Amino acid sequence: MPVSRSRRILRRARTAGVAILVVLGLVVVGFLAWASTPMMGDRSAALTAWRDPAVSIHDAGNAVVMEPTGTPSGAGLVFVPGALVDPYAYLYKLSGAVAETGLTVVITKPTLNLAFFDQRPLSSFTAHAPEVTDWYVGGHSLGGVRACQLAQDPQVEGLILFGSYCANDLSGTDLRVLSIGGGRDGLSTPQKIQDARHLLPADAELVEIPGMNHGQFGDYGPQAGDRPATIDDATARRELTDALDAFLGPAPADAG
Numbered sequence: 001m002p003v004s005r006s007r008r009i010l011r012r013a014r015t016a017g018v019a020i021l022v023v024l025g026l027v028v029v030g031f032l033a034w035a036s037t038p039m040m041g042d043r044s045a046a047l048t049a050w051r052d053p054a055v056s057i058h059d060a061g062n063a064v065v066m067e068p069t070g071t072p073s074g075a076g077l078v079f080v081p082g083a084l085v086d087p088y089a090y091l092y093k094l095s096g097a098v099a100e101t102g103l104t105v106v107i108t109k110p111t112l113n114l115a116f117f118d119q120r121p122l123s124s125f126t127a128h129a130p131e132v133t134d135w136y137v138g139g140h141s142l143g144g145v146r147a148c149q150l151a152q153d154p155q156v157e158g159l160i161l162f163g164s165y166c167a168n169d170l171s172g173t174d175l176r177v178l179s180i181g182g183g184r185d186g187l188s189t190p191q192k193i194q195d196a197r198h199l200l201p202a203d204a205e206l207v208e209i210p211g212m213n214h215g216q217f218g219d220y221g222p223q224a225g226d227r228p229a230t231i232d233d234a235t236a237r238r239e240l241t242d243a244l245d246a247f248l249g250p251a252p253a254d255a256g
Contacts, residue, residue: 042089045219045233049091054099057091060128062120064088066098066105067129071252073102076132077160078125080108080115080139080146082218089220090140092233096241101248104129115139115146122153136160136176140217141188148199151175160247162217162240163188165196177204178247180240182212186227205247209239 049066050057056067064087079094081087087107097103106125110118126135136158139147144164151159151170158176163185170177177200181193190208197206211231215223217240219233229236 042092042219042221045092046088049095052095052099055095057095060106062109063125063128064091064107064109065128066091066095066107068098068102068104070099071102072104072131073248073252074131074133075102075136075248076104076106076126076129076134077136077138078106078108078122078147078150079162080118080137080143080150081110082139082141082143082163083114085140085143085218085220089218092219093217093237093240096237097244097248100241101245101250102252103244103248104132110143110146115143118146122150122155126155134158138162140164141214144188159200160244163214165193166199167196169199171199171201173201175201176247177201178243179204179206180217180243181206181208182214182216182229182236183208183210184213184227184229186225187214187223207243209236209243212236212239 049055054069056069058065079090081090087109090107094105098105106128108118108125122137126132134157135155137147137150137156138144138160140162141164144161145167147159147161148166148168148170150156156175158178159170161179163180163182165179165188179193179200181188181190183190193206211229213229214226215221216229216233216236
């Protein structure tokens with residue numbers, strides 16, 4: 001083969017290689033930009049939780065921790081947000097359960113805002129509340145799918161799903177399980193939750209909140225593919241709190 005032809009082929013190969021690297025770089029940059037732009041929470045809703053005298057909230061770096069200012073129940077929930085949803089978007093909806101059941105809630109901050117990329121052990125989050133004696137794990141949407149995987153950790157007593165369902169089989173476990181669905185959820189529809197029911201223990205409790213949609217498990221605005229809700233956010237919060245209260249029990253009375 002003539003030397004000039006060999007050089008042309010080599011140059012073309014180099015050019016093609018550079019072009020491929022550029023395209024891959026753009027894809028990676030685009031993905032990182034997308035993953036770094038979560039659906040932000042409703043500021044007014046979050047502030048309502050911050051101002052609740054029955055709830056104490058602090059940022060722990062890799063998580064946001066909510067604790068009752070009254071007597072804690074000893075139960076704790078590690079909560080995994082849905083894909084690309086700001087962890088602070090869940091403060092208002094979960095704060096009712098903190099105040100009324102004495103539950104401690106640790107809302108994780110997933111890697112790249114996507115639960116599947118977060119491979120940190122559950123202990124990374126339970127360490128923020130060493131006084132908790134009974135740990136539950138749960139999450140919203142894809143965060144719930146990740147929670148189902150974390151539920152196999154030996155320190156976990158139960159699983160709480162919020163508009164979500166499992167992809168792995170937990171039917172043979174002795175976990176306490178509560179699955180809360182929305183009657184107007186257009187993503188984790190009631191039918192999808194029912195179709196995955198066989199992956200949960202036989203005594204799992206399923207609660208459907210009429211009129212509630214997928215986005216109302218948090219406060220981050222409309223979401224593509226969801227259905228319009230027929231209840232307001234305050235009602236959705238009340239129903240969530242009641243479901244968690246019935247499952248976990250009311251907060252213990254303050255000493256004295």
